[in-house]
Amino acid sequence: MLAEGFDLHRPSSVAEALEFAGRFPGEFRYLAGGTDVLPGLFHGLGATRHLISLQDIAELRAFVPEEGRIGAMVPLGTLAESPELRARFPAVAEAARQAASPNLRNSSTLGGNLLLDTRCTYYNQSAFWREALGYCLKNGGEECRVVQNRERCYAAYCGDLAPSLLVHDARIEVAGPKGRHLRPLKDLYDPQADGRTPFRLGPGEILLSVSLPHEKVRSTYLKLRARSAPDFPEASVAIALTLEGKKLRELRVAASGVATVPLLFEDLTLPLIGHAMTEEVARDLAEKVSRRLHPVTNTAFPPDYRKHVFRHFLMSGIHELQSGTH
Amino acid sequence: MKLRVNSLEYDLAVLPHRLLVDLLREDLGLTGTKRGCDDGSCGACTVLVDGKPRHSCLTLGRLVEGKEITTIEGVASGDGLHALQRAFVEKGALQCGFCTPGMVLTALPLLERVSLSEEEVREALAGNFCRCTGYTKIVEAVLSAAKARGRAP
């Protein structure tokens, strides 16, 4: 049941959408597939006066897998089923295939996934539940319920697509009141920000599309979840890796579900380029990476387990990509 | 606004907050579409929107204007049951029947695939919860309907 009291707008172009946004400053939200917005609204989370639906904007639905261009409104199901995408950007197709559930993926969009609200056991609850406990930081309250403190929210970013796109060095195109611009996807996330709103997106800005570079990179995505559907990632890893002879030409690793933003570990992987990837190097990398993860007790599995599986996934993923068993 | 459901056109006023599931159940009296959860997780409310299974509880009514919606009431054509529905009944793929409409509509598009394995059926149904059958006979029914079309081993 949705509470009454909002208007629904259906712009048919980006310009029109921006115009609506400009008309209702601070009182609107964009609506893509709605699979995150609506469950939130059922529970009184993210209530707003105006919903601006992006579904009628043809430009956002463009999907050119050969060129690595994906409109923000392309459903995850389309990505999961695209043979071209799987051939060129395997981790992206795999992440899409493991997101949510098959039917949800017909509604869930890429844009909505990249901007998925962060999650927490104490936040993704009904209005009744939250009222009974007393609200927390992410929700207008004074205190975090997971890590006793009054400053920082530890809600986890749980989108499945971001890590895979990050390791494929994705760029995004964004349109705002001041025009359009391209930027690296990693700049969409503010690692300094806490779990309340970790996104770097200006007021009214619309995510238009994602583009992936053409180079051939092998990649994979591994996800920890309680069930095969529809559970969110408890920890997940995307890895892109290419070898030149025995040496690494490229290596990128990214994570989801273990911090307030998706994490990309460039500073840890760059120094490895040009070297051989041995079992030891992989273990050392896994160790270093896992020290950067900050899972807390706000999902189904305990933090140490999520870290452990992450390390295991990272090593087995590297192994898989190296040995070409794919 | 105009809504096309099971090849029939309806003309009705829809407030922005109305969900497709409620329009179907309350305004159109198509109560075959079920509601099993509050958070979009169970799949009982699955309907086809332009041929694709979607959760009608996560779909605003206004946003399906002009799209073709198929509910469980529109699956059987003419006199008898659809072959998939018949398979569900004969294979014992339903008990209480509450998940059944969503299951049938999720499985329906699978029959169009060129081939279908048991694993694919299980994966496709993994987001539809059933508490009665343990899924065993549901998977069997879908495979047998696919087989009847020469699509499964």
Next chain:
Amino acid sequence: MTGTIGGRVPLVDGPQKVTGRAQYAGDLQRPGMLHAKIVRSTEAHARILSIDFSAAREVPGVAALLSGERYPRTFGVLPITQDETLLAVGKVRYRGEGVAAVAATTVEAAERAARLVKVEYEPLPEYDDPRDSTGGVTVKIHDESPGSTNLQKEVRQEFGPVDEAFHSAAHTVEVSGTFQGVTHAALEPHAVIAEYGPDGRLTVWASTQVPHYLHRALARVFDLPAHRVRVIKPEVGGGFGGKGDPMPHELVAAALSLETRRPVKLVLSREEVFYLNHGRHPTRNKVRLAAGADGTLTGLEVEALIDGGASSSFGTVTTYYNGVLSVGPYRIPAFRYHGQRVYTNHPPSGAMRAHGSVNTRYSLEVAMDILAERLGMDPTELRLRNFLPPNTTTLNEFRITSNSVRECLLAARERSGWAKKFRSLPLGQGIGVGCGFFISGSNSPIHFTPKFPQSTVHLKVDVDGGVTVHSGAADIGQGSQTVLAQVVAEVLGVPIERIHVSEVDTDTSPVDLGSYSSRVTFMMGNAAERAARSLLEQLKKAASDLTGLPAPSFVPAGDALSAPGHPEATIDFLTAVHKAMEHSGALQSSGSYESPPLGGSFKGAKAGTSPAYSFSAYVAQVDVDLDTGRIGVGKVWAAFDCGTPLNPLLVEGQIEGSIHMGLGQLLGEELRYRKTRLMNPSLLDYKTVSATEMPEVECLLVGKADPEGPFGAKEAGEGPLPPILPAVANAVYDAIGIRFTDLPLTPDRVWRALRDAEKAGGLRKPRPPEAHAR
């Protein structure tokens, strides 16, 4: 015989359900209907100081506001523990309990008004750990508990020389288990419409398993003569015990209808269903076994501390069942039980599929596995050595008649290739066994007054030859309507299409106690068979009148009555019906079932008595991921003795569904409480098993006809659940050599155990027994 019995007969209501035409309570509408919403307590244990309706009253569309004092009469499913009220009176006992209710013209208005109701509470000490409820309680949850405890029920039983058995035992094994609460999670959230009409009658359509008990509760709480209350059960979207009590919200809807004189509909949200709960009790138990050097069991001791949550529900029965349902399928010469069920400030626990037997069964079957290992014996051999035979009496005086547990175990062992696999699969893979038995209908009715049979069935034949079956048995998806139709068609020798089973309506349906304790097939089936036989006598008489041959010479077959040796005297069914109606204009019959007197004369002797018991033996094969701790269940060989399966299609469905539910409790389902707060009241966070995690199941129906069951049948609704948990846990032990006694075995817990095992000297398969099963 027409062959419908024993056939794979699809559900008679299948076509309705598969087309979306079946009507569940939430699908119904009544003219002028209002919608209700319950205001729920944000506190777990607190005095209600005030309820302020002033803001709620202002919401346009609000028709009535209600608090508990208006109808304070208590109710409950058991006559001895009527401790629930439709809304809290004076104090709340769990978070999520109803404190007030609203009826309004739309759901939206009702919800808005409900949110505006202001309740002021004075918090009381909260009790979340049952161990804190057995003594030293400062503010009791219910005044009825003795002393300074929150005790709801305590059972002590002792049979045979228990201490002696343990003193002189060659081996003793002790297992202490911890079990979290699990819940039914039927896919249909509870729904109800109540309509108090101008004729002064209250009609209630409810998603219930127990129309008869709801009928009684409504009459009691509103002080109405029972004939002015009518309960109708439409299709029910799954129950598993979760719709097995008269539920507070059903009475709330009725109360609001009494207040407004309009129909009132109330559909629970999924979250509210979690607070309603009545699921399997969180439990700590201890099982001790004593055995001789050859593995013969000499004693069994069971202790259970059961978290009942905030009310009694079926709890008195639960407390007995945790003990008495462990006296089979093995011969136990000495038995002691101490069970305590305490109130806590959790949502109420109640009856859930395989009520009261799952947790003890788990610890017991794990103990059997440990004992076998101590003895150097194959665990299947140990079980075979100790099985109860057919036609015997347990030491607590359960009468066992048909019993094919031995055949079950032999079949599962053979089909699974046990001998080649046990202790021989590579590290990480394993095979395990678990057995069980369960009642086939509780022998004692819950209410003793007035005295009437446990099940009655009426048949009414129309002039068109259709046979309408009236029964109060609630089909909640298990297919009891289909079984009814099969039984009647079989006796009358007519095609099943002639039979219409009407929905339960207390105006026309005779009393049946409802769908619980796996009683329906056995009791209703017997009643139906008798009703049909009585009808058949009338038809034979008609055939005799038409042909002049004596009535006993006729046999029903092929939609007709024929007399062997007299081919010319075959009378088709419709002709016989018309003849039989000639003078009365009606053709009707009734049949009923009353179980024989059973059980001993000691206190609590009736608990667990049943006219028949089902038996089971499961073998499961698993694959444990040594890196992630995830348990994959590959295949289950489920051998089950339900007597003669009346309909293998439905029996298999019950077994597969039970395995799904049992695996859920073993592997991931749990009501996660932080103190009294339920952390996962949603289907996203309460992890039932999905289609991809469900194992392959091979059903082996090896039972023989039960002498008293309808066409030899026993139950198959609950008994198939318990053995799956220990079978898998024992297989996990075979795979990695680690015993788990605390459920659920989520991957993180398994991983932790794997890690600890590695630290403590490495992970190893357990050693094979010296004596292998042949």
